[in-house]
Amino acid sequence: MKLILTAVLTCVALAAADKSVSYHCPSGETFQVLYQKKGTRAVLIVAGKPKLTLAQAGAQYTDGFTTLTVHASEATLAAGSVNFKNCVDSTVKTTTLTGLTGKWTLATLAGQPVTLPRAAFIDFQTDGGASGLAGCNRFNSGFVSSGSSLAFKAAAVTRMACIGDAMNIEDRFLKAMEQTTAYSISAKTLTLRNAAGQSLATLTKD
Numbered sequence: 001m002k003l004i005l006t007a008v009l010t011c012v013a014l015a016a017a018d019k020s021v022s023y024h025c026p027s028g029e030t031f032q033v034l035y036q037k038k039g040t041r042a043v044l045i046v047a048g049k050p051k052l053t054l055a056q057a058g059a060q061y062t063d064g065f066t067t068l069t070v071h072a073s074e075a076t077l078a079a080g081s082v083n084f085k086n087c088v089d090s091t092v093k094t095t096t097l098t099g100l101t102g103k104w105t106l107a108t109l110a111g112q113p114v115t116l117p118r119a120a121f122i123d124f125q126t127d128g129g130a131s132g133l134a135g136c137n138r139f140n141s142g143f144v145s146s147g148s149s150l151a152f153k154a155a156a157v158t159r160m161a162c163i164g165d166a167m168n169i170e171d172r173f174l175k176a177m178e179q180t181t182a183y184s185i186s187a188k189t190l191t192l193r194n195a196a197g198q199s200l201a202t203l204t205k206d
Contacts, residue, residue, distance in 0.1 A: 019035045020034050020035075021075075023084075024087060024090050030047070031046045031047075031077060044061075044068060054067075054068055075087045075089075086144055086149055099185050100145060103121055103123045103132075103205070103206070104203035105121045106119065106121060107203055108201060109173060109176060114169055116166055117164075118133060118136075120169065120170070120173055121133055121203070124143065129143075130143045130152060134173050135166045135167070136161075136162035136166040136167060137157050137160055139156065140155065141154070148184065149181060150183040150192070151180065152178065157174065179200055180193065180194065180200060181195045188204055189204055190204070
C-alpha cells in the first residue's frame with residue numbers, strides 16, 4: 001500500500017511540474033528535480049530519501065538545510081555532509097568532444113616541471129572514459145564535462161612499485177585529478193583547475 005501511495009504521489013508531482021530534470025554526478029549519484037510554479041519551486045527526489053520541496057532563493061533552491069544550486073545544465077546539491085558536485089542534466093551530452101579528447105602528456109604539477117622515465121598522461125575517450133599512466137601505475141577512470149567544468153570519476157589504479165620520485169609525482173597527479181573542477185585549453189596546453197581557479201597541472205598534446 002505504501003509503495004502504491006508513493007508512486008501515486010510521484011505521478012501527481014510529475015504532472016504538476018513545469019520541467020523534470022534528472023542529474024547524474026561524477027561520483028555515481030543521481031537525483032531528479034521537478035521544477036514547479038514557473039521555476040520558483042523545486043521538488044527534489046533522491047532514491048531512498050524523503051521527497052523535499054525547495055523554494056527559490058536567488059540562483060539557489062533551499063529549505064534552510066538542503067541547498068540546490070543550478071547553473072545552466074549543471075547542479076550542486078548540499079545537505080550537511082552530503083555534497084554532490086558537477087552533476088549534469090542527463091539530457092545534455094556530458095563529454096566535451098571538441099579539443100579535450102585524445103592523449104595529453106603531463107608537463108607540470110603546481111607550476112613545477114615534471115620529469116619521469118615514462119611520461120604520465122591522460123587519454124580522454126569520446127565515450128566519457130579517461131585512462132592513462134599516473135607516473136608508474138596505469139589508471140582507468142571517467143570524466144564529466146560541460147562547458148569549462150571538468151570532474152574525474154574515482155580512478156582504479158594498479159599498484160606496482162615505483163622507482164625514484166615517480167611515486168611522489170604519481171600521488172600528486174592523482175590528487176590533482178581528484179581536485180579538478182574546471183579546465184582550459186590554450187594552443188596545445190590543457191590546464192586542470194580547482195574550485196578556486198588555481199592551476200593544478202598542465203598537460204600538452206602532441
